[in-house]
Amino acid sequence: MAQVNVKSLNKTFPDGTVAVEHLDLEIRDGELFVMLGPSGCGKTTTLRIIAGLEEETSGTVTIGDEVVSGLRPSQRDIAMVFQFYALYPHLSVRDNMAFPLRAAKAPEAEINERVLEAAKMLQLEPYLTRKPSKLSGGEQQRVALGRAMVRHPKAFLMDEPLTNLDAELRADMRAEVKHVQQRLNTTMIYVTHDQTEAMALGHRIAILNKGKLEQLGAPMEVYERPASLFAARFIGSPPMNLIEAEVTNGHLTAAGGMQLLAPEGLKRGQKVIAGVRPERLTVAADGDGARGRVVSREMLGDETIFVVDTEAGLLNVRMPPTARFAEEQAVSVRHIGAAPPAYDPQTEQVVSR
Numbered sequence: 086m087a088q089v090n091v092k093s094l095n096k097t098f099p100d101g102t103v104a105v106e107h108l109d110l111e112i113r114d115g116e117l118f119v120m121l122g123p124s125g126c127g128k129t130t131t132l133r134i135i136a137g138l139e140e141e142t143s144g145t146v147t148i149g150d151e152v153v154s155g156l157r158p159s160q161r162d163i164a165m166v167f168q169f170y171a172l173y174p175h176l177s178v179r180d181n182m183a184f185p186l187r188a189a190k191a192p193e194a195e196i197n198e199r200v201l202e203a204a205k206m207l208q209l210e211p212y213l214t215r216k217p218s219k220l221s222g223g224e225q226q227r228v229a230l231g232r233a234m235v236r237h238p239k240a241f242l243m244d245e246p247l248t249n250l251d252a253e254l255r256a257d258m259r260a261e262v263k264h265v266q267q268r269l270n271t272t273m274i275y276v277t278h279d280q281t282e283a284m285a286l287g288h289r290i291a292i293l294n295k296g297k298l299e300q301l302g303a304p305m306e307v308y309e310r311p312a313s314l315f316a317a318r319f320i321g322s323p324p325m326n327l328i329e330a331e332v333t334n335g336h337l338t339a340a341g342g343m344q345l346l347a348p349e350g351l352k353r354g355q356k357v358i359a360g361v362r363p364e365r366l367t368v369a370a371d372g373d374g375a376r377g378r379v380v381s382r383e384m385l386g387d388e389t390i391f392v393v394d395t396e397a398g399l400l401n402v403r404m405p406p407t408a409r410f411a412e413e414q415a416v417s418v419r420h421i422g423a424a425p426p427a428y429d430p431q432t433e434q435v436v437s438r
């Protein structure tokens with residue numbers, strides 16, 4: 086177990102591509118830390134530099150108390166998991182899990198003990214003598230997780246390990262990863278482009294954009310108060326409503342007359358973009374709010390998502406399943422709850438306190 090620190094990290098590839106820029110991260114001992122961002126934002130490069138598979142252009146990586154620059158991957162005592170699938174088909178579950186320890190020439194007694202410990206935790210004891218082809222997809226994934234666990238690494242680095250799984254298996258394995266991380270209390274850096282996965286797993290989430298840190302925070306912080314429009318657009322489904330508004334007397338007023346509580350720290354007359362989650366809006370047949378027309382509704386059973394075309398823009402509204410509005414119906418949309426975060430239209434950064 087160890088903390089992992091990344092300080093002023095930069096990576097420019099020989100062809101001139103800047104993959105990582107001035108990146109600072111302090112990952113706590115025992116933390117499940119998620120790096121989230123779209124394809125190409127530098128997640129894999131950062132992970133590979135931490136693992137020692139790629140050399141940084143400048144900056145330092147510290148694992149525990151040790152600056153690891155120049156150390157080979159095998160000297161860093163961490164486990165890198167790309168995808169959970171790649172098991173050796175000709176080896177039994179036991180031998181697959183023992184593989185990293187045999188490669189490290191650990192004594193057989195210790196290997197047995199470690200494999201059994203991991204098998205117990207992952208409920209794989211009944212399958213130890215089977216070949217991977219005789220296991221379900223979920224069981225195979227657990228074996229691959231077990232294989233990463235047996236070395237008791239200082240940290241796990243996971244690069245989109247669940248990407249190639251179907252939705253159901255992905256949800257199962259997500260729970261499994263979380264469970265194992267909790268039980269082992271090992272530092273884990275988990276990379277994903279999937280915001281749902283990030284929200285479900287992370288103690289903290291670092292959002293990356295073009296090689297730079299866009300925001301760092303606990304899942305609810307990032308959800309409630311995205312630091313920028315980029316973060317606002319990236320987290321949440323359906324996405325946050327970004328509503329142009331002007332600061333009036335104690336309120337934000339949007340086109341069509343929709344009123345929102347104004348956050349503190351804004352000047353009267355200031356133009357901002359308010360970030361409003363779909364569950365902070367409500368639809369009514371009439372009453373105050375922005376008048377509009379229901380464009381679509383998606384009935385998901387436990388909730389219904391309405392898209393309403395208003396003067397303030399197309400708005401996503403999350404409603405309980407009891408809300409019955411028809412497509413094309415004239416309705417009004419109102420804001421409920423606390424003041425939303427407000428963004429500067431030029432800098433695209435949050436301006437409200």
Ligand code: ADP
Pocket residue numbers: 098099100102103104122123124125126127128129130131
């Ligand atoms: P992510 O994992 O977030 O999708 P990567 O770290 O793989 O992003 O890539 C970050 C950027 O660096 C991308 O623009 C990618 O094309 C570029 N890149 C990655 N590896 C190399 C390489 N070996 N040579 C040149 N450019 C690379």
Ligand code: MG
Pocket residue numbers: 128129130
């Ligand atoms: Mg990647």
